Amino acid sequence: MERIGGKENGRPNEAFGGQFDRRYLNAVGDHRRASGLYGGMKHFKLQEFDCKCGCGSNNMQLYFLDMLERARTAANTPFVITSGFRCPAHNRKEGGKRNSDHLTGEGADIEIPNSRSRFIIVDSLILVGFKRIGIAKTFIHAGSRFDNPQKVIWLY
Numbered sequence: 001m002e003r004i005g006g007k008e009n010g011r012p013n014e015a016f017g018g019q020f021d022r023r024y025l026n027a028v029g030d031h032r033r034a035s036g037l038y039g040g041m042k043h044f045k046l047q048e049f050d051c052k053c054g055c056g057s058n059n060m061q062l063y064f065l066d067m068l069e070r071a072r073t074a075a076n077t078p079f080v081i082t083s084g085f086r087c088p089a090h091n092r093k094e095g096g097k098r099n100s101d102h103l104t105g106e107g108a109d110i111e112i113p114n115s116r117s118r119f120i121i122v123d124s125l126i127l128v129g130f131k132r133i134g135i136a137k138t139f140i141h142a143g144s145r146f147d148n149p150q151k152v153i154w155l156y
């Protein structure tokens with residue numbers, strides 16, 4: 001189990017109070033799964049996060065899915081995933097950035113049907129510690145990629 005003192009790639013890692021990096025979090029998750037303590041996701045199937053190009057790739061990070069599951073529980077409203085993991089070809093086709101959260105399995109887009117659900121979902125994402133949020137008319141991006149800027153909300 002590896003712990004890095006609050007930095008990855010030389011930049012402060014704020015996603016978890018500057019304490020942990022994703023390798024640490026995934027090691028914890030793997031241990032919990034192996035020991036039978038990991039309950040998995042109550043509200044999502046892993047396949048909901050498969051790359052939408054049909055290639056079948058899915059390398060979602062377990063800590064990200066844990067965070068999203070906690071947000072979904074807090075929001076108590078459906079999260080329809082419109083984009084989860086993306087292979088590089090699909091990310092290019094979608095016009096995603098070269099360092100997109102989707103490429104490392106640390107980002108997902110959630111469909112937004114109305115302004116009320118937009119508030120509830122953004123509120124729940126912030127509550128559980130998401131620090132990278134994108135707001136579009138029809139979806140919200142939740143991201144946690146450590147080597148991208150933290151504490152940002154952008155518009156599309």
Ligand SMILES: [Zn+2]
Nearest residue numbers: 051053055087
């Ligand atoms: Zn693909």
